[in-house]
Amino acid sequence: MDLLVLILQGVIVSATSLVFAAIGELVVERAGVLNLGLEGMMVLGAIAGFAVTLDTGSYVVGIAAAAVTGAIAASLFGFLTQILLSNQVATGLALTIFGLGLSALLGQGYSGESTEPLAKIHIFFLSDIPIVGPLMFSHDPLVYLSLALAVGVAWFLAKTRTGLILRAIGENHDAAHAIGYSVVGVRMAALLFGGACAGVGGAYLSTVQTPLWVENITAGRGWIALAIVVFSAWRPGRALLGAYLFGGVTIVQLHVQGFGIDIEAQYLSMLPYLVTILVLVLISHDKARISLNAPACLAKPFFVSS
Amino acid sequence: MIRLEPLKEVSKGLLYVTPAIAVIVTILLGTVMFAVLGKDPVQAISIIFLEPLTNSFAISEMIVKATPLILIGLGLSFGFRAGIWNIGAEGQFTVGALAGGAVALALHEVEGIWVLPLMCLAGILGGMAWAAIPAFLRTRFNTNEILVTLMLTYVAVLLLSVMVHGPLKDPEGLNFPESRLFHESAILPILIEETRVHIGFLVALAAVLVAWVILRHHVFGYQVKVMGQSPRAANYGGFAQQRVVWTCLMISGGLAGLAGLFEAAGPVGQLVPALPVGYGFTAIIVAFLGRLTPVGILLSGFVMALTYIGGEAAQIEMNLPSAVTGVFQGMFLFSLLGIDVLARYRIQVSRPAWAAEK
Amino acid sequence: MKHIIRKLITGTATVALAFSIGIASAAAKTKVGFVYVGPIGDHGWSYAHNEGRLAVEKAFGDKVKTTYVENVSEGPDAERVIQQLAQSGHGIIFTTSFGFMNPTLKVAKRFPKVKFEHATGFKRAENVATYSGRFYEGRHVIGLIAGKMTKTNTIGYIASFPIPEVVRGINAAYLAARSVNPAVKFKIIWVSTWVDPGKEADAAKALIDQGADVLMQHTDSPAAIQTAEKKGVFAFGQASDMVKFGPKAQLTAIVDDWGPYYVSRVKAVMDGTWKSQDTWDGIGPGMVVMAPFSKRIPENVRAMAAKARDAIASGKLHPFTGPINKQDGSPWLKAGETAQDGALAGMNFYVEGVEGSLPK
Structure with missing residues (x-):
């Protein structure tokens, strides 16, 4: 039982960067934009978060810098795809390549440095309850922020007027435009939000999970976050679940090895990817349901026709 | 407000001019970047963009590097035209190399002019088989091919690792994870002596020609275009969308697999875990840079190869970090995609006050 | 053709x-x-x-x-x-x-x-x-320290890929640890990467959760040391001194010091005396260096480790000295026999006592 609690704690740590990135991208896709530059924004957030935390000694400033950096990267994507109407798939890939290169360049002076990891909170009494305490009341503040983000986004999309407008734009941008909503404006705002979330997700890796900088520290987690968005059928609660499921598979395969169960390591390392594919198949095979959920205008260019 | 209106007829002239403008913009941005880094911008730009063109070794290496990029980019362009996003060519490349390489190793020391064609066939089939998974999942279960192809890339790279650690390991290699060197009959013939330019380049050129003919004169080229513009119209048009999905993924998978086999049987000469070096991803840029046209891809394959070779030279001669190459490629694609707007849309300025600020 | x-x-x-x-x-x-x-x-x-x-x-x-x-x-x-x-x-x-x-x-x-x-x-x-x-010489020294320092008798090992270098390291560390603590057990996790700090940290945490209180790593980033520091267990630096990343956690590090070799080979080129040769140097010639031993290691253990280090340097001690059986129980080295370099170079088996199977 103790081990199970420990494993679940590990899952939460491993999944939190994915939660941030996936929730941000979910909002972007709900608005009808596909930003494949998630990995690039995450890795830029990772270096910004680490460098600023190290230089200022403040996590708050560091995380904020990561969010701003992610948003700036997203605004570049937004300018190209929303204003200049470039192809979203190509622009997103370019952003990833650019982000990986630029972060490595910026990070040159920061390899070999280290900061104290962000401390976990400890709430009197609550954190000491067996099982429930360690699972619910003794994480670092960003874990709670990621959960709050998921809840907040769910509420925003379902219950607010702006959320409704955002979804309408993702469903049918021409109609939304005809009613008088600013398609480009809303999409830019969604992109900035998504970029900020991705930046924080990257910074979670470089300031909390492993407070250090090495090139390519995100190691493909941005792509996983993209898969999680599809897995979630564009619903925040399911995105949260998806991130924890992926984190769970990653952690469990490590534990399986620790117990000495005889499966080749490379096959185990394939597991998270194979499970993601399997889940994608399961949720998308019902054609009616997926097309009900998928934003109809996803990745389609919007231009005002006269 | 600035308004963009899509042009009915894409401006042909601009289509060829915009990549050149993008190169110039990238060089300008690069100049700023090098100045910020405290490196001599003129020297850096000339080492990256000009020097490789003046040296026959660098030119031969550009051909070596461009060969897989052209092959893969060409295959991808069909799918991209039709709105089928295979971004996991890297995985198909890897499995192609694995399948073709396994044939070479199984026929070790077997001499014969048929060995190489057999390996090529295995490479193509390997790539196709890997691409068949997303094709099947998309047509049967409606699963997003972007993510499936990408996930399968990670799986393919791990699969190669398992194989060279295990069944395909060199028996005399002291247990290091690589296969034995391919024997003479399983190595691609060299095209230009004293270089690594191999016969695969001729195949890439032939593929460009075939693709050009298909897109221009074959009904499949037409179907692909229609489907890309409007999937629904494609259905009304009386041909099955599913068939286009399958065909596009088989073409891109097969060509990526062949490119993988060419790398294994050409410049590398064996199977190693680090065989996939990102050609599958770079080829996506190549395809866009070449505007999804066969001749354009041929040219853009060389441009991308140039940035790699030049980037290495800049590292050697100016001590620039290797990350510069990625930054450059990113900026290049950004400029191209941004400037593209000139060729595809007409800009209408209706409220100049806002436009003037911009 | x-x-x-x-x-x-x-x-x-x-x-x-x-x-x-x-x-x-x-x-x-x-x-x-x-x-x-x-x-x-x-x-x-x-x-x-x-x-x-x-x-x-x-x-x-x-x-x-x-x-x-x-x-x-x-x-x-x-x-x-x-x-x-x-x-x-x-x-x-x-x-x-x-x-x-x-x-x-x-x-x-x-x-x-x-x-x-x-x-x-x-x-x-x-x-x-x-x-x-000869990094396995360093692995011998950290194996001795780990065997003495572990309270749970469980040592966690984060491994990259099953190449001879890594397998040799596991065997050398295990044999040394067992020689001072017969109850010791190794838990090995293969992460299939050289550098992915997130995954290395996850693996370190998994090992600690399963009871390991000393970690060894054969991956390149300092993530495992950081995790050990956070969780209050011990670890060893890899390739360079990583004490900065875990001042309390790092007991010592196996430092690769290529400097003296590079200097001597460049000098040989300058003098025109360069010859092709095979160099496999260990602690003795200074290619493998042990970082300072942590004060957290009890003094007698520190003395033991220093003694072993010096004995290896002078050639008196070989980390692979028989009797050693392979994992399946078949004999590998007879009593007093030391391993040949050729056998070490291509090592593809665990020694007796290491659990789990090696990817073949």
Whole structure:
């Protein structure tokens, strides 16, 4: 039982960067934009978060810098795809390549440095309850922020007027435009939000999970976050679940090895990817349901026709 | 407000001019970047963009590097035209190399002019088989091919690792994870002596020609275009969308697999875990840079190869970090995609006050 | 068959020209090239080699010019990079990863006057030498410390890929740990990567959760040390001194010190005495260095570890001394017999007592 609690704690740590990135991208896709530059924004957030935390000694400033950096990267994507109407798939890939290169360049002076990891909170009494305490009341503040983000986004999309407008734009941008909503404006705002979330997700890796900088520290987690968005059928609660499921598979395969169960390591390392594919198949095979959920205008260019 | 209106007829002239403008913009941005880094911008730009063109070794290496990029980019362009996003060519490349390489190793020391064609066939089939998974999942279960192809890339790279650690390991290699060197009959013939330019380049050129003919004169080229513009119209048009999905993924998978086999049987000469070096991803840029046209891809394959070779030279001669190459490629694609707007849309300025600020 | 179109362009002339220029300038200033598989900021393998390059610069000052190329993949690019260094006048080129073996040999054939040094490989030529460190000697020392320091009798091991180097390290550490603590058990996790800090940290945490209170790693980032620090367990640095990342956690580190070797080989080129050879140096010649032992190690254990280190250095102690059985119980070394270098170089089995099966 103790081990199970420990494993679940590990899952939460491993999944939190994915939660941030996936929730941000979910909002972007709900608005009808596909930003494949998630990995690039995450890795830029990772270096910004680490460098600023190290230089200022403040996590708050560091995380904020990561969010701003992610948003700036997203605004570049937004300018190209929303204003200049470039192809979203190509622009997103370019952003990833650019982000990986630029972060490595910026990070040159920061390899070999280290900061104290962000401390976990400890709430009197609550954190000491067996099982429930360690699972619910003794994480670092960003874990709670990621959960709050998921809840907040769910509420925003379902219950607010702006959320409704955002979804309408993702469903049918021409109609939304005809009613008088600013398609480009809303999409830019969604992109900035998504970029900020991705930046924080990257910074979670470089300031909390492993407070250090090495090139390519995100190691493909941005792509996983993209898969999680599809897995979630564009619903925040399911995105949260998806991130924890992926984190769970990653952690469990490590534990399986620790117990000495005889499966080749490379096959185990394939597991998270194979499970993601399997889940994608399961949720998308019902054609009616997926097309009900998928934003109809996803990745389609919007231009005002006269 | 600035308004963009899509042009009915894409401006042909601009289509060829915009990549050149993008190169110039990238060089300008690069100049700023090098100045910020405290490196001599003129020297850096000339080492990256000009020097490789003046040296026959660098030119031969550009051909070596461009060969897989052209092959893969060409295959991808069909799918991209039709709105089928295979971004996991890297995985198909890897499995192609694995399948073709396994044939070479199984026929070790077997001499014969048929060995190489057999390996090529295995490479193509390997790539196709890997691409068949997303094709099947998309047509049967409606699963997003972007993510499936990408996930399968990670799986393919791990699969190669398992194989060279295990069944395909060199028996005399002291247990290091690589296969034995391919024997003479399983190595691609060299095209230009004293270089690594191999016969695969001729195949890439032939593929460009075939693709050009298909897109221009074959009904499949037409179907692909229609489907890309409007999937629904494609259905009304009386041909099955599913068939286009399958065909596009088989073409891109097969060509990526062949490119993988060419790398294994050409410049590398064996199977190693680090065989996939990102050609599958770079080829996506190549395809866009070449505007999804066969001749354009041929040219853009060389441009991308140039940035790699030049980037290495800049590292050697100016001590620039290797990350510069990625930054450059990113900026290049950004400029191209941004400037593209000139060729595809007409800009209408209706409220100049806002436009003037911009 | 091999040359379908002969001399479509004659690249030969340029290569020869570049080569002759290279010799001319080499007389004035020796150019030394380094090819790294990772970024110099990895704080592991490539970082350590780059420290060696800096030692060369420090030793010879104006008389040398060093060049490095980082992040060179062990695929099709390696040959080109090595050739570019060879034809731009480098007198000696160090290729510092196993996967550069065949590309190094191919280029060496074309540049008979340039000296090549390939790390961790086994193929040599007239102008290609090989070198590597006996890191298993360091693993023996940390094995002794780990065996004494563990309270749970469980040592966690984060491994990258099942190459002989890594397997040798596991065996050496396990044999040493068992010699001082017969109840010790190793838990091994293969992460299938050299650098992915997130995954390394996850693996470290999994091992700690399963009861390991001392961690060893054969991956390159300091993530495992950081995790150990956070969780209050012990760990050992890999390739470089990582004490900065875990001041309390790091007990010692196995430091790769390539500097003295690089300096001596560059000097040999300058003096014209360079010969192809196979160097496999350990603690004795200083290629493998133990970082200072932590004060948290009890004094008697520290003394024991220092004694073992010194005995290895002087050649009195060999970490693989029989009797040793293989994992399946079949005998490998008889009592008093020490392992041959050839057997160590291609090690592909666990010794008796290590659990789990090695990926074959």
